[in-house]
Amino acid sequence: MKTIMVIGAGQMGGGIAQIAAQAGYSIILNDIKDEFVLKGLGVIQKNLSRSVEKGKLAAEEKEAILGRITQSTSLQDASAADLVIEAAIENIAIKAQIFSQLDIICPKNTIFSTNTSSLPITEIATFTKRPDRVIGMHFFNPVPAMELVEVIRGLATSDEVYKTIEELSVKIGKTPVEVNDAPGFVVNRVLIPMINEAVCTLYEGIATAESIDNCMKLGTKQPMGPLELADLIGLDTVLSIMEVLHEGLGDKYRPCPLLRKYVKAGWLGRKSGRGFHNYGA
Numbered sequence: 001m002k003t004i005m006v007i008g009a010g011q012m013g014g015g016i017a018q019i020a021a022q023a024g025y026s027i028i029l030n031d032i033k034d035e036f037v038l039k040g041l042g043v044i045q046k047n048l049s050r051s052v053e054k055g056k057l058a059a060e061e062k063e064a065i066l067g068r069i070t071q072s073t074s075l076q077d078a079s080a081a082d083l084v085i086e087a088a089i090e091n092i093a094i095k096a097q098i099f100s101q102l103d104i105i106c107p108k109n110t111i112f113s114t115n116t117s118s119l120p121i122t123e124i125a126t127f128t129k130r131p132d133r134v135i136g137m138h139f140f141n142p143v144p145a146m147e148l149v150e151v152i153r154g155l156a157t158s159d160e161v162y163k164t165i166e167e168l169s170v171k172i173g174k175t176p177v178e179v180n181d182a183p184g185f186v187v188n189r190v191l192i193p194m195i196n197e198a199v200c201t202l203y204e205g206i207a208t209a210e211s212i213d214n215c216m217k218l219g220t221k222q223p224m225g226p227l228e229l230a231d232l233i234g235l236d237t238v239l240s241i242m243e244v245l246h247e248g249l250g251d252k253y254r255p256c257p258l259l260r261k262y263v264k265a266g267w268l269g270r271k272s273g274r275g276f277h278n279y280g281a
Contacts, residue, residue: 001168005030005072005081007098009040011271012115013087015143018044020085021068023172028081030072037071044069047144078105083168085137087115090240095119096127103128111161113137117188117237118244121154121181131156135165138185139174141233149174150185183248184241192241195233196256198226202276203258209276227276231269235276239263 002025006017009031017029017040031037048065051057070077075098078084084102088094099112106112112134114124125131136152149169153162162178169176179185184192198212207215213225230238239260245253262268262275269275 001082001164002026003028003081004083004085005078006085006087007031007075008087008089008115009037010087011043011141012139012143013085014040014043015141016085016087016115016139017069018047018065019144019172019174021065025068025172027069028072028077029069030075030077032073034071034073037073041066041069041071075101076105078102078110079107081106081110083111083113085113085115087139090117090119090237092119092123095124099124099127099134103130109133111135111164113165115139118184118192118241120183121152121157125154125156132158133161135161136179136181136185137165137169138179138187140187147175148187149176150179150187151176152179152181152185154181183245188241189245192238192245193253195226195230195238196242196253196259199230199256199259199276202227203256231275231277231279233269234271235259235268236263 004020004025005028006013007030009029017027021027029037029040031040045066048057048062052059052062084106086095086098088098095114102112108130112128114121114136115138116136117138121134121136125134128134131154134154135157138150138152140146140148151162151165151169166176183189201207201212202209209227213228216222216225239255242253242255246255266272267274270279273279
């Protein structure tokens, strides 16, 4: 495996592209507009420059890493890819469109991977004629710093594909953990309902957002409070995952009305400047 296309140049896709390029792979970084790709490349360059300043990376190596990343705004460029890692928006209809097109464009041996945080791999695989070569690779934010990759098999995922992705995960510096295909997988099955409960605690007036976060940081030694973490993840993403859990697992996982209200208001967290905390312009 030499060439990887990463679809989506945002926070997750950019991070995945960075660590794969650092590991020596040729990367095609794809998004729907040039400006999105350039923004993603700018973040990668900033991250690498910070590593150079800290003495963790040589300036020559930084340029070599950037030289391994090619810009793309066409899915046709996936014809050169051995692996595609999709990191687009958490929307099943959009993923269906992407993978059905890729299935036509890519050679039969290309592996399709999705960075979905909650959607079923088995369903995503049905959008292709190669369900045995479709697998989940759930990275965590920020990708360069977080060690875990949940590797999720669909019902038809082959042992060969699983082994290939497991080995790739190690090569790019991550720890792969095999997880069964179920709503939210493991981390989000546990984490997102905790965040939702923190939102309910705020909604019911039990404490302020600052107090809730401080209680959880000081009382459970979490590095970030649940509402701070929700703002980092993006409240729209948190809501999407809760909707998947609610649909798949029942009323116990119903999203808090306040979470829905904030998303409708466009208060999505850090990326919009305001969520449960205010981040300014």
